[in-house]
Amino acid sequence: MHLANDQLAEPVIAIRGLYKRFGDRVAVDGIDLTVPKGICYGLLGPNGAGKTTTLRMIYGVTFPTSGRIEVFGLDIAQHRRSIRNRLGVTLQDNSLIEPLTPEENLRVFARYHLMDEADINQRVDELIEFLELSSHRDVPVRDLSGGFQRRLAIALSLVNRPELIVLDEPTTGLDPAVRLALWSRVRALRNEGATVLLTTHYMDEAERLCDRVGIITDGKLIAEGAPRTLIAETLAQDTIELDCSPQEEARLLDGLSMRVHRLRAGERLMLHVDHSVALIDHIRSRSTDDELHIIARPTTLEDVFLALTGTSLELGE
Amino acid sequence: MSVSPRHALAVWCRNASMYSRTWKWNLLPNFFEPVFYLTAVGIGVGAYIQEMGGMPYVAFLAPGLVCVSAMNGASFEVTYNVYVRLTFEKSYDAMLTTPIEPDDVLAGEILWALTRASIYGGSFFLIVVAFGLAPLPHSLLAIPVLMLTGLLFASIGMAFSVNVYTIDYFSFYFTLFLTPLFLFSDVFFPLDERLTPIWQWVAECLPLLHPVRLARAAFSGNASLPLVTWDLTYIVGLSTLLLAIARRGIRRRLTS
Numbered sequence: 279m280h281l282a283n284d285q286l287a288e289p290v291i292a293i294r295g296l297y298k299r300f301g302d303r304v305a306v307d308g309i310d311l312t313v314p315k316g317i318c319y320g321l322l323g324p325n326g327a328g329k330t331t332t333l334r335m336i337y338g339v340t341f342p343t344s345g346r347i348e349v350f351g352l353d354i355a356q357h358r359r360s361i362r363n364r365l366g367v368t369l370q371d372n373s374l375i376e377p378l379t380p381e382e383n384l385r386v387f388a389r390y391h392l393m394d395e396a397d398i399n400q401r402v403d404e405l406i407e408f409l410e411l412s413s414h415r416d417v418p419v420r421d422l423s424g425g426f427q428r429r430l431a432i433a434l435s436l437v438n439r440p441e442l443i444v445l446d447e448p449t450t451g452l453d454p455a456v457r458l459a460l461w462s463r464v465r466a467l468r469n470e471g472a473t474v475l476l477t478t479h480y481m482d483e484a485e486r487l488c489d490r491v492g493i494i495t496d497g498k499l500i501a502e503g504a505p506r507t508l509i510a511e512t513l514a515q516d517t518i519e520l521d522c523s524p525q526e527e528a529r530l531l532d533g534l535s536m537r538v539h540r541l542r543a544g545e546r547l548m549l550h551v552d553h554s555v556a557l558i559d560h561i562r563s564r565s566t567d568d569e570l571h572i573i574a575r576p577t578t579l580e581d582v583f584l585a586l587t588g589t590s591l592e593l594g595e
Numbered sequence: 596m597s598v599s600p601r602h603a604l605a606v607w608c609r610n611a612s613m614y615s616r617t618w619k620w621n622l623l624p625n626f627f628e629p630v631f632y633l634t635a636v637g638i639g640v641g642a643y644i645q646e647m648g649g650m651p652y653v654a655f656l657a658p659g660l661v662c663v664s665a666m667n668g669a670s671f672e673v674t675y676n677v678y679v680r681l682t683f684e685k686s687y688d689a690m691l692t693t694p695i696e697p698d699d700v701l702a703g704e705i706l707w708a709l710t711r712a713s714i715y716g717g718s719f720f721l722i723v724v725a726f727g728l729a730p731l732p733h734s735l736l737a738i739p740v741l742m743l744t745g746l747l748f749a750s751i752g753m754a755f756s757v758n759v760y761t762i763d764y765f766s767f768y769f770t771l772f773l774t775p776l777f778l779f780s781d782v783f784f785p786l787d788e789r790l791t792p793i794w795q796w797v798a799e800c801l802p803l804l805h806p807v808r809l810a811r812a813a814f815s816g817n818a819s820l821p822l823v824t825w826d827l828t829y830i831v832g833l834s835t836l837l838l839a840i841a842r843r844g845i846r847r848r849l850t851s
Contacts, residue, residue, distance in 0.1 A: 300851070334851075337692060339688075339691045339692075339849065339850045339851075340850065340851045341850065341851070358694075358696065359599070359694040359696065360694070362692065362693055362694045363693075363694045366692070367692035369685070369688060369689060369692065371685050371688070373684055373685040373686055373688060373689040375609070375612075375613060375684075375686070376684075377613060377616055377617075378612065378613065378616065382612060385612070386608065386609045386612055387689075387693070389605040389608050389609075390602070390605045390606075390609075390690055390693035390694070390695050391693055391694065392601055392602070392605065392694075434689070435692065438693070444692075
């Protein structure tokens with residue numbers, strides 16, 4: 279019921295036939311995308327897939343070669359200022375004013391939105407508390423750690439109380455504890471009713487944070503859905519990993535009766551099956567190496583990504 | 596989309612809040628520089644010069660140097676500082692995630708460069724007044740001239756900055772463009788006494804010549820209306836042309 283209602287409501291973002299060319303290079307190659315109100319949507323893809331270009335077209339600083347984008351039901355080509363007044367964007371680069379303190383940075387940014395002084399005072403206090411910046415409120419930004427700087431960059435994009443929050447690789451380069459903290463802030467924002475659109479190339483991030491994900495490669499949206507559904511529809515639920523050569527692989531899997539999806543990256547072999555126990559038994563029975571190290575785990579979004587794109591995200595770096 | 600004055604002002608405010616952190620340290624050299632110039636060149640070199648352009652050398656120098664300081668104030672702002680904000684700090688990319696448009700960025704930066712030119716030139720002017728070299732009240736007309744100087748060099752620098760792709764070019768801008776202007780624009784010696792008529796026509800191309808001539812007229816209280824009109828037309832006309840070029844450039848740099 280809950281989902282059905284979301285689908286019925288007017289989408290926050292509606293993209294039809296989006297296409298963008300830079301000279302001879304096609305960056306976005308015919309994307310249709312709808313983001314319903316109140317969800318967290320993740321755009322996944324390797325670097326250069328067209329994620330950032332798509333985001334830039336959504337907030338109106340890159341202009342589509344063809345296609346149409348509506349945000350809040352308004353055409354971005356005609357309503358850039360009013361749409362941007364209602365959304366917030368965290369860029370990949372923090373672009374903070376380094377000699378100034380977090381509080382001063384927030385004040386400068388609030389003025390870009392033409393907020394009045396009383397409102398700015400209130401909002402600055404709220405955001406400093408929300409992102410737990412109070413201990414560093416008066417420290418120049420250049421003296422803050424990467425995690426604090428990233429939190430401030432996110433705080434800047436929230437200053438106008440946006441209905442849509444766009445986060446371009448929000449946690450790239452951050453340590454695990456900071457990532458966890460940021461995820462909880464993003465969830466809190468969504469729970470308060472904001473719509474979140476983020477890009478990432480961390481599949482665990484997408485799986486934990488996003489209600490819906492879309493996978494982009496070479497400018498095309500090749501798969502879309504809730505992370506669990508996407509995994510279930512694409513691959514079997516279990517995954518085992520082991521190191522072996524292609525010759526060994528043929529021998530180990532010989533005579534196997536079950537359906538197995540295979541993916542190889544160098545020596546690493548990944549097998550996706552419905553029931554890993556039977557497969558592990560089979561491999562062990564055929565292996566001459568008693569020490570053969572086999573990892574069994576649930577199938578993740580990363581496996582889906584690799585299966586669909588045939589590329590490793592890390593190779594894309 | 597055209598300029599939204601309130602958004603342009605927000606861009607101005609960003610630079611002002613940076614400056615407000617360091618203004619005391621920034622302002623101090625502004626007062627020392629004119630003192631050095633006026634004493635070393637005006638009084639030191641001037642001791643060997645009976646008079647120039649019909650006045651003591653230090654008095655001849657003063658109006659030109661006031662314009663030069665406004666030129667420098669604007670130029671530093673729209674070259675190195677703008678380039679850093681454009682490419683390294685990515686401040687403009689952040690601004691464009693808000694309702695600010697490229698035209699507002701341009702307007703705000705020009706306004707800010709004009710502000711810096713007025714602060715630089717204004718403090719120089721105060722020292723010149725303190726030295727008793729600026730007859731009041733008519734030399735107060737040099738203040739609007741300072742602002743025009745700021746506008747002109749903000750426009751020139753901005754058109755240059757948004758069209759270069761490496762910071763190394765700025766040293767050319769300063770050594771091959773601003774330095775010769777500084778030396779050959781009627782600041783240190785009267786051009787019309789040194790040049791043949793044809794070269795005098797060529798010299799009319801020099802951007803700094805026009806503000807210097809206006810400032811000289813303000814200081815002396817004698818102005819020829821056609822010449823003042825021509826100088827004003829040159830400044831406003833060239834600024835408008837270069838702002839149009841800068842506008843195209845900044846749109847190309849910030850949007851795609």
